[in-house]
Amino acid sequence: MTNEDPAKTTSEMIRDPLSDSLPTITDWLPDSLLPFWEAVAQVPLLGALILTVTFFVLALIIQVVVFRSLRGLTGLTASLVDDRILNDLRKPVFTTVFFLGLALATRSAQLPVGTALIVNLLLSVMVAGWIRAALRISSELLEGLERHRRFTLIEPRTIPLFDLSIKLVTILVGSYVLLLIWSINPIGWLASAGIVGIAVGFAAKDTLANLFAGFFIVADAPYQLGDYINLDTGERGKVSAIGLRSTRLLTRDDVEITIPNGVIANAKIVNESGGPELKIRVRIPVGVAYGSDVDRVDSLLCDVGKAHPETCSNPEIRVRLRNFGASSLDFDLLVWIDHPEYRGRIAHEILMEIYRMFMREGIEIPYSKHDVYLKPTPSE
DSSP: OOOOOTTOOHHHHSOOTTTTTSOOHHHHSOGGGHHHHHHHTTSHHHHHHHHHHHHHHHHHHIIIIIHHHHHHHHTTSSOSHHHHHHHHHHHHHHHHHHHHHHHHHHHHHTOSSOHHHHHHHHHHHHHHHHHHHHHHHHHHHHHHHHHHTOOTTOSTTTHHHHHHHHHHHHHHHHHHHHHHHTTOOHHHHHHHHHHHHHHHHHHTHHHHHHHHHHHHHHHHOSSOTTOEEEETTSOEEEEEEEOSSEEEEEOTTSOEEEEEHHHHHTSOEEETTOSSSSOEEEEEEEEEOTTSOHHHHHHHHHHHHHHSTTBOSSSOOEEEEEEEOSSSEEEEEEEEESOGGGHHHHHHHHHHHHHHHHHHHTOOOOOOOOOOOOOOOOOO
8 A cells, every 4th residue: 555645736646748848938048137037036926927928028029010010011912811811820829929928937936736737728728729720721721722723733622622631630630739738648549539430430321421422522523513414313403512421403493402422423423514615515306297398497497596696606506317207307406505504495495486487487397197087887
């Protein structure tokens, strides 16, 4: 049985892991000021007060003088990103300088209890401030790089991937530093997190499947924001948002559909906005009766296609005779339009005009006919 020292205080039970690495004020003072500090240190609370006031004034000087000078330099650029980053750095820099002074003052005060606890709290607040600032700065940097197109790798479809990755790394590094501050062995926590991660993985396998599918969709880019896509499950619409868990489509009925990325990753996707240009070709089938003047039909269909204000002149409009049908000559009018989402309306307007044109020109549009002959029964 061991005997514990009754004089052992509560502050000694909370170990300060940075007590050896954190410099004291004597490490920073010039030799000429050491005698003055040694005299002041005879009254610990007075020394702590002097340190607190000194570092507070130093933090104010840095915030007012240094940041004002840097703001003048950032004002010379047209971008607002550097101004926002500089504004985000003001608070953590001030907090770091002032709280470092508070930590030194706490150690110099020679408190009977709680010295290590107070120092650890001050260091934790400093780390938390830098984590928050790093998260904000990373988002603003990505937004600025995407807007100015400095790097081809950073574009709207890859922003969520980079944003999530940077935030995860920042939080992991910050958490690791916080564990070190409080003398917590991170190895044991990592082992526990691995066991918990396995359990969570089985419980949330669908969510994780959507998450990994979101990574692959962002990396592979089968579609982008604003593209008009069709899925083999029947959904059709404009891509309004691409997230790491789901993708949202805005249909022509002005209804937004949210589709899990796991479903899209395993679906056949027809991207109507894909290819070198946004234009899409609309195929309009038209049938005319046998005996019609095919050259006249060809010319009339071309005129109708060219007359529509929303069809493109390049590529040019074409008419093709596709088939000798059972009761009609089957033509295709091929027109190009700029916006895939207007395909239905434009096809409707062109079909209406074709019908009017054929009625005026006397061209017959065949339809199914049945002739019924009644055979008289022989009289008895």
